[in-house]
Amino acid sequence: GEDVEQSLFLSVREGDSSVINCTYTDSSSTYLYWYKQEPGAGLQLLTYIFSNMDMKQDQRLTVLLNKKDKHLSLRIADTQTGDSAIYFCAESIPTDSWGKLQFGAGTQVVVTP
């Protein structure tokens, strides 16, 4: 199985909050990331969190990290139709090079009017 796990699908009504959950396995990961991918497009980095932080907020996005449980979540406040996309969480893989990531399977978020 994958080292990074996510639920595959989330449906949310416009204006509500979305919460996407992720679990990872490598406790030595330094950074954890959330990427957004729209259909046919590349990856857009939404936010990242350093492993010694518990929370990070950036406008409508809030990342929570529970290092003990190896659980990461992304909360999107006031979800809009433009937020419909696939969201990937990723952990950095400790190595002698930085930038190497292990991705989850992705969560498809569908925002309904």
Add this chain to the structure above:
Amino acid sequence: GAVVSQHPSWVICKSGTSVKIECRSLDFQATTMFWYRQFPKQSLMLMATSNEGSKATYEQGVEKDKFLINHASLTLSTLTVTSAHPEDSSFYICSAGGRQEQSSGGTEAFFGQGTRLTVV
């Protein structure tokens, strides 16, 4: 963040031909580049790590003779899909990184736009 340009953005080729995908780091000297592959509705799987001036390191199950990687300069890495077949059709994405001693550890990988390869 740094800008990584990947070309072409899409390509259609005949079965048996080879296709080269370029990944350029425009404003950053990338000593390391990563190549990922994404099948439809699936996650990104790391194929290989290329280090400037040395041979690439391939992940388990990736055929090094089929996916040739060259990283001859600090700003360019190429992935050549040799003798492509329909099962090689996929979305290929590169990202730029670096050696740990280059920075405090880096905060993000810089991704190209991706290349959609269709082999007919």
